[in-house]
Amino acid sequence: MFKRLWLALAGTLMLTTGAAQAAIDPDYRMVLLTENFPPYNMAVNGKNYAREENLDGIAVDIVREMFKRAGIQYNLTLRFPWARIYKLALEKPGYGVFVAARLPEREALFKWVGPIGPDDWVLLARGDSSIRLNSLEEAKQYRVGAYKGDAIAEHLEEQGLQPITALRDQLNAKKLMEGKIDLWATGDPAGRYLAKQSGISGLKTVLRFDSAQLYLALNKEVPDEVVRKLQGELDRMRDEGFVDAVLNKYL
Incomplete structure (x- = not known):
């Protein structure tokens, strides 16, 4: 009887101690x-x-x-x-x-x-661009802009591309419009939002190559x-x- 009672009390103590350990310090x-x-x-x-x-x-x-x-x-x-x-x-x-x-x-x-x-990963081009792509492999012939240190830029490098990186992603929208890059590798909806904030619209998606x-x-x-x-x-x-x-x- 006493042994069963002791075991029950010990079990309760262990549960209580475990709960206390799991509590988050205020x-x-x-x-x-x-x-x-x-x-x-x-x-x-x-x-x-x-x-x-x-x-x-x-x-x-x-x-x-x-x-x-x-x-x-x-x-x-x-x-x-x-x-x-x-x-x-x-x-x-x-x-x-x-x-x-x-x-x-x-x-x-x-x-x-x-x-x-x-965060879908896309390649954006100017609205008047004639670029058509079916894969990232086909993008290797173009100048692709990306955000330095971002997962998208890292992915492009792993796929054998050599992205031209910028310290701020919104700079790529301006570089695209100025003809300094042919394609902009960015996220969707993030890229379109950044472009809009810079007064840039009419960009088109030429490839949707991944989703995160x-x-x-x-x-x-x-x-x-x-x-x-x-x-x-x-x-x-x-x-x-x-x-x-x-x-x-x-x-």
Whole structure:
């Protein structure tokens, strides 16, 4: 009798201890980094540095709500360039970066929360261009512009292309119109949004060559319970229609 009672009490104690270990420290605070990547994340004033409430965009609205619901503290900063903030999230415990394409070669480098939204990969040309493509192989004969350090640029290089990279993706829209590049490798809807912000319209898609989902990428040292909590809240937000409402607000 006493042995069974002791075993029951011990089991309860173990469960209670496990729950306590799984709880998130109320003082835990994350550092979240992002870049100017409209319409997903952008500085209100269009600059390459902004903090907290001076940011907006699809991903910013979703991430803010996700952390609010999860009850997890954070600091949010927009910086430049992407390669720098990506490296910080990769190396520093408690850091995260968004939005990042979840690619096979990145899978083991981070812990992931998402998806936040889609990002089709396209080659855009000027409206008066006669270029017609069926594959990336056919694009090798043209000058292709891309965003330095971005997953799209890395993919092109892996496929044997030599993209002409720019430090800001919106610069590629202007280079395309000025004839400095023949094609612009970018995301959709991001590329069209950036072009529109620069007063450029009428671009046409000559090739849609891949599709990626965009995520919040967290440093590998972020506690699993934090990742599970954030993912759970995002899933509920999607079920409630919050995510679709944010997408429709910007697009």
